[in-house]
Every structure is written in structure tokens, then in C-alpha cells.
Amino acid sequence: MEYLKILEDLVKIRTDNEKGVKKAFKYLSDLFNNLGIKNEIIEGCFIAYKDDLKKINKIFNSHIDTVKFQREFKREEDKIYGTGVIDAKGNVILMMHAFLTTENSLLVISPDEETKSEGICKFCQYLKNHKEFKENIKKRSLNVIVGEPTDLKVCIGHKGRFEYMVECFGEAKHASFPSSTNPIEIISKVVLDIKNIPLKSIKFEKTYYSSITPTIVKGGVQSNITPDYASVLFDVRSVENDLIKKIDNFLSKKEYYNKIKAGLVKNRNFADFYILKNEELLKKLSDNFDISFFNATCEAFYFNKFLNADAIIYGVGRLELAHSKNEHLYIKEFFKGIKEIEKLANLVEE
Numbered sequence: 001m002e003y004l005k006i007l008e009d010l011v012k013i014r015t016d017n018e019k020g021v022k023k024a025f026k027y028l029s030d031l032f033n034n035l036g037i038k039n040e041i042i043e044g045c046f047i048a049y050k051d052d053l054k055k056i057n058k059i060f061n062s063h064i065d066t067v068k069f070q071r072e073f074k075r076e077e078d079k080i081y082g083t084g085v086i087d088a089k090g091n092v093i094l095m096m097h098a099f100l101t102t103e104n105s106l107l108v109i110s111p112d113e114e115t116k117s118e119g120i121c122k123f124c125q126y127l128k129n130h131k132e133f134k135e136n137i138k139k140r141s142l143n144v145i146v147g148e149p150t151d152l153k154v155c156i157g158h159k160g161r162f163e164y165m166v167e168c169f170g171e172a173k174h175a176s177f178p179s180s181t182n183p184i185e186i187i188s189k190v191v192l193d194i195k196n197i198p199l200k201s202i203k204f205e206k207t208y209y210s211s212i213t214p215t216i217v218k219g220g221v222q223s224n225i226t227p228d229y230a231s232v233l234f235d236v237r238s239v240e241n242d243l244i245k246k247i248d249n250f251l252s253k254k255e256y257y258n259k260i261k262a263g264l265v266k267n268r269n270f271a272d273f274y275i276l277k278n279e280e281l282l283k284k285l286s287d288n289f290d291i292s293f294f295n296a297t298c299e300a301f302y303f304n305k306f307l308n309a310d311a312i313i314y315g316v317g318r319l320e321l322a323h324s325k326n327e328h329l330y331i332k333e334f335f336k337g338i339k340e341i342e343k344l345a346n347l348v349e350e
Contacts, residue, residue, distance in 0.1 A: 001099075003093050003338060004331065006031070009132035011073045011082040015065050021111045021314035024064045028109065035100075042168035043122035046109040048099060050170045057140050058105040058349060059309070061299065062088045062147030063113035063119070069327045088113075090329050090337070091147030094315055097338050098145065098345040105345075111297055114335045117269045120299045122223025142309040143281075143348040145341070149317030152208040152337060153292040154285050154344065156312055159208070160238035163245060163265040163295035165231060168188050168256075172221075172228040184219045186256050191232055193219075193327040197250050200240040202275075203329035204293045211237045212247065233265070237297070238273045271301035278310045284347055285312065295319060314344060 009027060014020040023319050025046045032048050033037040039048040048063070049056070066084035073082040092109060100106040112118040148155075168183035168190075176262060191214050199210040212234050218229025236243060244264060251262050264270065276282060285291060294300075300311035316337035321327050 001097075003097070005069055006071060007062070007080065007085070007090055007334070008075065009092055010064070010092065011080070014069050015084060016067060016069045016114075018111075020239050020334065025109070025111070025301045028064075037213075042267065044111045044113075044119035046107075047123075048107040050107075051104055053106075053127075053130060054136050055104045056106050056133065056136060057142060058102060058345065059108055059142065059144045059301070059303065060098045060105060060147070061108045061110065061144060061181050061292075061343070062092045062095045062315070063110035063299070064089065064092060065112050065114050067111070067114050067323045070323075071327065077137055078332065079330045080334075081326075081327050083327060083330045085327055086149040086315070087314065087322035087327065088147055088149070088318060090334055091149065091158045091315035093334075094337050094341045095145065098341045101342050102345050102349065110299060116191070117271065117299055117302065120302050120318055121269045121306075124302050128306050137307065142307055143349065144300065144303040144307075144309045144311040145309060145344065146298050146303070146313045147315045148294060148296075148298045148313050149319045149322050150197060150292065150294060150313055150315050151288075151318050152314075152316060152333065152340060153312050154289040154312055155292050155294035156282060156285065157202075158271070158294035158298050158313060159210075159296060160243070160271060160273035160291045160301070162236040162238070162244060162270045163268065164234040164236050164244065164263070165265050166251070166260055166262045167229070167231040168235070168260045170226070170228050170259075175224045175226050177226075181259055182226055184227060186259055187217065187230040187232050188217060189249070189254075194234070194247070194250070194270050197246060199243075202239040204291070208239050208293050208295055210239050210243055211235075213237075239293075240273060242340060243273075249307075270300075271299065272305075273298045274301040274304055274311070276310060276312060281348065288347055291343065310348075312348070314341065
């Protein structure tokens with residue numbers, strides 16, 4: 001199969017929008033139809049399968065959507081540039097190859113990992129409630145490999161990510177009259193206070209930390225009016241359980257607590273901190289691959305949460321290049337990844 005040509009075709013399809021995602025899924029469907037492999041769209045995800053759900057014990061997953069388009073496809077002698085080439089279209093192809101070369105497996109490509117993860121959440125719940133699949137996973141373990149840019153290291157966990165909003169409400173008035181509840185002042189206190197929350201870390205080949213970062217602050221309409229509203233949005237990254245509860249408890253003890261409204265942004269799916277706990281699988285992986293931790297968030301958490309699956313993260317590309325104009329993939333690394341994913345897929349099945 002001409003994997004490099006498929007990668008070029010996929011990168012040339014802009015998938016930072018729903019129309020582009022559908023176009024890419026149509027491309028994949030035509031490809032699998034030509035191979036005589038069953039495929040369909042379920043809960044917004046592209047699914048390919050060779051066996052019925054009674055036999056599935058492996059899922060290969062990645063995502064076709066990208067962040068906002070930043071760079072056209074360009075091929076140089078030894079590498080390929082373009083938005084999504086490592087995050088995650090190169091890894092979509094790795095997961096395709098793993099699927100094509102193993103039995104009892106399912107290929108699942110997510111449509112919206114970079115935004116809502118609604119597709120994979122709904123699909124996992126669809127599988128969980130599917131009669132044949134429910135009977136299947138009672139009898140055997142389920143292993144999942146999620147394709148993300150890990151620099152060809154096997155990552156056995158990932159950070160959780162949340163969006164945490166704090167809002168303050170007051171009364172708009174002339175700025176020459178002091179206000180006991182100035183929302184901007186209170187939100188400023190919140191930002192400074194939250195820096196004092198003790199955060200945990202986790203150690204692999206290096207140390208990874210939880211973080212709470214203010215990223216968007218809003219408030220005020222005019223320089224001579226004390227505002228009636230201000231807010232701050234925090235990007236929360238966790239390498240610990242229950243970090244959101246820790247933030248809630250911390251703020252509940254502050255003197256301004258009755259003047260604020262705080263909590264997770266509504267109507268969003270958020271992946272929590274995840275770590276593989278299967279000791280037997282951990283040993284096999286450690287004996288055969290470089291083990292690491294994924295310093296971002298991905299959809300492995302949902303497979304574990306809804307399906308009780310043992311999920312790992314693996315793929316080509318360096319994470320720090322993703323989401324940038326310099327996103328690129330070395331062709332040599334791409335073909336090494338295709339070879340290594342086959343070895344990894346066979347290992348998790350043993």
C-alpha cells in the first residue's frame with residue numbers, strides 16, 4: 001500500500017472544519033471499499049472492521065481533525081510539512097497499518113479530538129451498550145493503541161485537561177465611587193491565590209507537573225465604569241486525580257467565595273489524568289520499548305473510562321512540533337513507525 005501517497009492526500013485535505021472531516025472520511029471509506037473491508041460512520045467516527053464484535057480484542061484509534069490550518073502540504077527530500085502531518089494524520093496511517101496486519105481488531109478514527117471529543121465519547125458508550133461487544137469484553141481483555149505524536153516512545157499515560165471558569169458579579173457604577181465588590185479586583189485575587197495551590201508531579205524519564213494557567217480574562221466596558229462582571233478562564237493540566245475538587249475546595253475557603261461562581265466549562269467533554277495500571281502489560285512494554293508519558297491530553301482516557309480498556313499512546317512526530325507552522329515529519333521516521341506499530345500491536349495481543 002502506498003502509505004506516503006495516502007499521507008500526502010490526507011494532509012492536503014483541510015480538516016479543521018466539519019466539511020473537511022467528512023471529505024477525509026469519504027477518502028478513507030473509498031480506500032477500504034477498494035480493499036473489500038467493511039466500514040461505516042458510527043457516532044461521527046469512522047469505523048473499519050474485518051471481524052464481528054464478538055471477536056474484537058484490540059482497537060486502533062487516532063483522529064483526523066486538526067487545529068486551525070497553518071501550513072500547506074510540502075514535501076522536501078527527507079521530510080513532509082503540513083498542518084496535521086503528525087497530529088495526527090501520519091498516526092492515522094500507523095493505526096491503519098496495525099489494523100490491516102492484525103486479526104480481531106477495530107479501527108476507530110475520531111472526528112473532533114482537538115475540540116470536543118464528542119465523537120469518541122459517544123462511540124465508546126455505543127460499544128459499551130452493544131450486546132455482542134458487551135458479551136465479548138466479559139470474556140477477554142481489551143487493548144487500545146491511540147495514535148499521537150510520541151516520538152516513537154510508548155506512552156503509558158497522559159495528562160488530564162480541563163477548562164475551569166471563575167466568574168464574579170457586581171454592580172456597575174461610576175468609577176469615582178469605591179465599590180466593595182469590584183469584579184476585576186476579585187478575579188485578580190483569584191488568579192494570584194490559585195498560584196498557591198500545591199500541585200503534584202509524576203516521574204518518568206523526566207518529571208511532569210500539574211498546572212493551572214490563566215489564559216483568558218474578561219471584564220470592563222469603559223474606563224470610567226466599575227464593571228458588573230469579570231471572569232477568568234484557566235487551562236488545567238493534571239497528573240493527579242481529583243485536581244478539580246482540589247481547586248473547588250481551595251476556593252470555597254476564600255472570603256470572596258460567595259461573590260464568585262466557579263467550575264468546569266459546561267457542555268464539554270474533558271479527559272482526566274490517565275495511567276496504565278496493568279502490571280503484566282507494563283513489563284512487556286518496558287522490556288521491548290522506550291516507555292514515557294504523554295505531556296498533553298488525548299482520548300485514551302475515554303477508552304479506559306467507558307470500556308475499562310488498557311490503553312497506550314504511540315506514534316510518529318515530536319509533540320512540540322504539533323499545532324505549529326513548523327509541523328513536519330521525517331519520511332524515514334514515518335516508515336520506521338509503520339514497522340514498529342506492527343511489532344507493538346502483536347505485543348499487546350500476546
